[in-house]
Amino acid sequence: xxxxxxxxxxxxxxxxxxxxxxxxxxxxxxxxxxxxxxxxxxxxxxxxxxxxxxxxxxxxxxxxxxxxxxxxxxxxxxxxxxxxxxxxxxxxxxxxxxxxxxxxxxxxxxxxxxxxxxxxxxxxxxxxxxxxxxxxxxxxxxxxxxxxxxxxxxxxxxxxxxxxxxxxxxxxxxxxxxxxxxxxxxxxxxxxxxxxxxxxxxxxxxxxxxxxxxxxxxxxxxxxxxxxxxxxxxxxxxxxxxxxxxxxxxxxxxxxxxxxxxxxxxxxxxxxxxxxxxxxxxxxxxxxxxxxxxxxxxxxxxxxxxxxxxxxxxxxxxxxxxxxxxxxxxxxxxxxxxxxxxxxxxxxxxxxxxxxxxxxxxxxxxxxxxxxxxxxxxxxxxxxxxxxxxxxxxxxxxxxxxxxxxxxxxxxxxxxxxxxxxxxxxxxxxxxxxxxxxxxxxxxxxxxxxxxxxxxxxxxxxxxxxxxxxxxxxxxxxxxxx
Numbered sequence: 001x002x003x004x005x006x007x008x009x010x011x012x013x014x015x016x017x018x019x020x021x022x023x024x025x026x027x028x029x030x031x032x033x034x035x036x037x038x039x040x041x042x043x044x045x046x047x048x049x050x051x052x053x054x055x056x057x058x059x060x061x062x063x064x065x066x067x068x069x070x071x072x073x074x075x076x077x078x079x080x081x082x083x084x085x086x087x088x089x090x091x092x093x094x095x096x097x098x099x100x101x102x103x104x105x106x107x108x109x110x111x112x113x114x115x116x117x118x119x120x121x122x123x124x125x126x127x128x129x130x131x132x133x134x135x136x137x138x139x140x141x142x143x144x145x146x147x148x149x150x151x152x153x154x155x156x157x158x159x160x161x162x163x164x165x166x167x168x169x170x171x172x173x174x175x176x177x178x179x180x181x182x183x184x185x186x187x188x189x190x191x192x193x194x195x196x197x198x199x200x201x202x203x204x205x206x207x208x209x210x211x212x213x214x215x216x217x218x219x220x221x222x223x224x225x226x227x228x229x230x231x232x233x234x235x236x237x238x239x240x241x242x243x244x245x246x247x248x249x250x251x252x253x254x255x256x257x258x259x260x261x262x263x264x265x266x267x268x269x270x271x272x273x274x275x276x277x278x279x280x281x282x283x284x285x286x287x288x289x290x291x292x293x294x295x296x297x298x299x300x301x302x303x304x305x306x307x308x309x310x311x312x313x314x315x316x317x318x319x320x321x322x323x324x325x326x327x328x329x330x331x332x333x334x335x336x337x338x339x340x341x342x343x344x345x346x347x348x349x350x351x352x353x354x355x356x357x358x359x360x361x362x363x364x365x366x367x368x369x370x371x372x373x374x375x376x377x378x379x380x381x382x383x384x385x386x387x388x389x390x391x392x393x394x395x396x397x398x399x400x401x402x403x404x405x406x407x408x409x410x411x412x413x414x415x416x417x418x419x420x421x422x423x424x425x426x427x428x429x430x431x432x433x434x435x436x437x438x439x440x441x442x443x444x445x446x447x448x449x450x451x452x453x454x455x456x457x458x459x460x461x462x463x464x465x466x467x468x469x470x471x472x473x474x475x476x477x478x479x480x481x482x
Contacts, residue, residue, distance in 0.1 A: 019289070020190030023078045023182065026287060028171055030071040038065060039173040043131040043143060043183065047176055050144040051161070051169045060159045064166025073171045080188040083172055087164035089155065090482055092454060092463040097164040099172065100150035103188035108140045113194070115139075117201040131180035142183055285309075285316035302367070306350060313353050345397060347371055351382070352389040384463060391464040392451055399443045399451055400464070403430035411444050414472040421473045423480070433472070440479055442472055450475040454482070 039045045055061050067073065067087065074094065076085040081103045086094040104112070115138055116122045125132045136142045151165035161169065175182045181191040189197075288308035341349060351367060368382040375382075388400040414433065419425060424440070426433035431444040441453040441462060449468040452475050455461045465482065469475035 017190070017193060020192045021080055021185065023185060023190075024287070025076045025078070025175060026284075027071060027074050027076075028174055031069045038068070038170050039177055041131070041177045042133070043136060043180060044173040044177040046136075046143045047173050047183075048169065050146060050149055051166065053146045054149070054160075055166070056160050060157075060161065060163045061166050063163040064161070064168075065170050067163060067167035068170035073167050076168070076171060076175065078172075078175075078182055078185055080185065083168065083186065085168050085171070087153075087167050089164060092465065095153055095155040095164045097151070097153040097155075097162075097168045099165065099168060100152070101144055101148060101186050103186075104140060109189060112138070112140045112142075113197055113201060117198055117205055123198060126180060129179050129181075131183070142187060281316060281319045285312040288312065306367075310350050310353060341394070344375055345394065347375065348382070348385045348389050348397060349393075352386045387464045391466070392445065392447075392449065392468045395445045395447050395449075396451060396464060396468065399431075399445055403432065404446070406431050406444055410448055414442075414444070414450070417473055418476060421477075423473065423476050426476075440476070442475055442479075452476070452479040454479065 039048055052061060067089075072088045074086045074088065076083065082098055082100055084096065084098040087097050088094040112135075116126070116135065119134070122132045122135050126135075131142070149169065151161035151169070153162045153164045155162055155164055157163070172182075181194070184194060185191070288305055351371060365379070368379045368386075371377075372379045372382050377385075385397060385400060388396040390396075392399070411428075411431065415426065415428065418433075424435050424438060426435050426440075426442065432441055433444075434441040437457055439455040439457040439459075441455070443451040443453060445451055445468065447468075449470050450472045451464065451468045452466045453462045454465045455463065466475075466478050469478070
């Protein structure tokens with residue numbers, strides 16, 4: 001065997017194993033008005049119990065719950081023993097929060113997998129995205145107990161946990177609700193790895209049982225005990241059960257149960273039922289799988305992931321925008337919802353949509369740095385432009401660098417509406433309403449929406465903050481609540 005080919009296969013298997021032990025989840029949707037229990041499953045509630053029983057400040061937990069409910073937690077990455085995410089707080093720059101959890105030893109994994117292989121209903125429950133209590137409470141505990149969760153955060157708050165780490169814990173409970181394999185990944189093994197191991201164990205168990213059964217039926221009876229041989233089934237005799245189907249020739253030595261379908265019958269033209277209607281488009285485009293790292297590849301894996309995510313987003317937008325055809329009208333004309341953009345704007349669009357995170361992680365820092373070098377901008381300019389695109393698309397990016405003079409109407413009435421709502425008075429200039437002492441600003445767009453900005457008081461370092469709102473009162477109220 002070629003040793004180079006063997007080493008290449010081993011390297012490929014190693015890359016797949018490393019990819020299986022890392023899962024990235026996009027930001028979870030906002031839960032407006034959600035109250036009561038945050039987790040829906042009993043194992044998600046047990047996860048939160050481990051957090052709440054060791055928390056030193058219930059107020060931080062309450063604030064973290066609000067952050068999670070309002071969508072402040074961005075992309076979550078889960079690897080063995082660690083969960084990482086960026087969490088947006090009251091400042092323009094987000095914080096990096098992570099949760100540590102002890103992984104299981106190889107001996108503990110052997111006992112756990114043997115228990116699952118011995119009880120097929122437990123594997124069935126896992127495949128149905130449910131965590132059996134008997135498995136979670138077995139000799140190898142899966143769920144964390146008091147003190148097992150170790151929170152960390154880059155914020156200056158030394159609480160244990162701070163509100164950012166608490167928000168991450170609450171969102172992880174929602175991930176566990178949807179897929180208990182996330183908990184198994186935290187404990188050290190990926191889903192594909194576990195299923196492959198369980199398949200091997202089940203095959204070995206089945207083979208062992210088959211050998212035991214064969215030995216039992218072939219062993220001679222005990223001495224002194226007679227055993228009659230089972231009656232031999234005679235060959236199938238001609239009769240109604242062995243009659244051939246009209247138009248087909250029976251195969252000698254077969255019965256009617258062994259008849260197949262002739263190729264000319266299977267391929268003959270016949271009336272076929274109409275195709276079922278197309279499935280509805282999913283609410284969000286899918287995320288491509290994370291590609292494993294590799295040396296000597298003719299492409300950049302991260303760039304390929306961005307292009308795949310962008311292709312999925314474009315396809316989803318086209319499918320969503322296409323109206324269903326009326327009966328007999330044929331295929332509808334497809335019009336791309338993506339207008340032609342200059343290279344700078346298209347690069348910002350790709351960065352903002354293909355990598356949906358509002359924070360500067362190590363991956364986004366490298367991406368922003370490369371994009372800044374290619375366009376002659378600074379990394380801060382790129383990050384600010386990405387935030388503007390996420391805020392309002394092309395219009396949000398336009399308002400970042402340009403001003404305009406809106407006609408009389410909505411812009412003039414906005415100041416009166418803010419004063420009537422007992423909100424701070426903002427100074428108008430062009431399409432901006434600004435309070436420099438508080439570091440808050442509203443920008444009026446050509447689409448008649450208000451785009452909130454914030455800055456450190458006394459500076460002119462304005463950053464897009466929060467979504468655009470057609471109501472200036474709603475936009476300023478959300479900005480002041482941050």
